[in-house]
Amino acid sequence: MDLPRSFTIRESSHRILDPFTSEKLATLGQALRLLAGSRLLDLGSGKGELLCTWARDHGISGTGVDISTAFTEAARTRATELGVAGNVTFVHADASGYVADEPVDVASCCGATWIGGGVAGTVELLSKSLRPGGMVLIGEPYWRLDPPDQATIEGCYASSKDDFMTLPELVEHFHDLGYDVVEMVHADQDSWDRYVAAQWLNMRRWLDENPDDELADEIREDLTVSPVRHARYQREYLGWGVFALMRR
Numbered sequence: 346m347d348l349p350r351s352f353t354i355r356e357s358s359h360r361i362l363d364p365f366t367s368e369k370l371a372t373l374g375q376a377l378r379l380l381a382g383s384r385l386l387d388l389g390s391g392k393g394e395l396l397c398t399w400a401r402d403h404g405i406s407g408t409g410v411d412i413s414t415a416f417t418e419a420a421r422t423r424a425t426e427l428g429v430a431g432n433v434t435f436v437h438a439d440a441s442g443y444v445a446d447e448p449v450d451v452a453s454c455c456g457a458t459w460i461g462g463g464v465a466g467t468v469e470l471l472s473k474s475l476r477p478g479g480m481v482l483i484g485e486p487y488w489r490l491d492p493p494d495q496a497t498i499e500g501c502y503a504s505s506k507d508d509f510m511t512l513p514e515l516v517e518h519f520h521d522l523g524y525d526v527v528e529m530v531h532a533d534q535d536s537w538d539r540y541v542a543a544q545w546l547n548m549r550r551w552l553d554e555n556p557d558d559e560l561a562d563e564i565r566e567d568l569t570v571s572p573v574r575h576a577r578y579q580r581e582y583l584g585w586g587v588f589a590l591m592r593r
């Protein structure tokens with residue numbers, strides 16, 4: 346059980362594996378008005394930047410669950426680096442169906458809602474770990490502009506327009522699930538670049554160092570296609586935000 350190695354190559358220099366910069370992640374942490382001692386669960390925690398920096402900045406504690414051994418290891422290293430290894434724990438596991446032993450104050454999934462079969466299923470999964478009155482955080486893409494054709498849809502890593510909602514539809518969807526949307530912080534085109542464009546230099550450097558690796562052709566193809574794909578489609582048509590929800 347692990348994430349394909351190509352992800353760790355593309356995202357080798359990243360601390361945040363979504364279209365947020367460290368400033369936006371910090372803005373979200375502040376916006377939530379976290380109390381010291383709050384307990385968090387983060388499903389699909391990646392390299393652990395959310396839990397580690399919020400533990401440092403807000404005194405929270407938490408558990409992150411991720412399917413990647415490399416990312417889980419990076420998260421543990423980061424916790425030590427920031428002096429919060431006693432406050433955060435990173436578990437290497439499939440987060441689909443993962444429920445915390447003790448109810449938490451905040452349960453999050455930023456950029457991996459497939460673990461619950463989509464937004465509704467992931468909100469339902471996270472709610473199983475939440476104390477009454479707690480907060481769910483969901484990071485999810487949405488259509489920033491209406492995609493005009495199938496090429497645009499596929500250029501945004503979707504197979505159908507229905508794979509994503511527009512921002513108002515997504516907010517309505519949270520309401521329909523029985524939640525108040527109590528905060529949100531959004532990526533922008535520059536922060537998308539920090540996530541996607543930073544992968545290009547990672548790939549180029551890796552290719553220079555590993556020309557004979559079995560993944561070299563795949564990574565070469567990706568580096569050739571991704572910049573135009575991002576400029577033409579993803580950067581223009583896809584938004585991404587993290588939404589804070591509280592059950593009504």
Ligand SMILES: C[S@@+](CC[C@H](N)C(=O)[O-])C[C@H]1O[C@@H](n2cnc3c(N)ncnc32)[C@H](O)[C@@H]1O
Pocket residue numbers: 348360361362363388389390391392393394410411412413416438439440441454455456457460
């Ligand atoms: C887009 S990244 C987001 C990571 C992190 N939340 C962040 O924003 O930096 C998605 C993460 O989900 C993890 N992932 C994918 N499928 C998973 C699963 N079934 N269970 C646990 N983690 C999973 C990946 O390893 C990756 O770290």
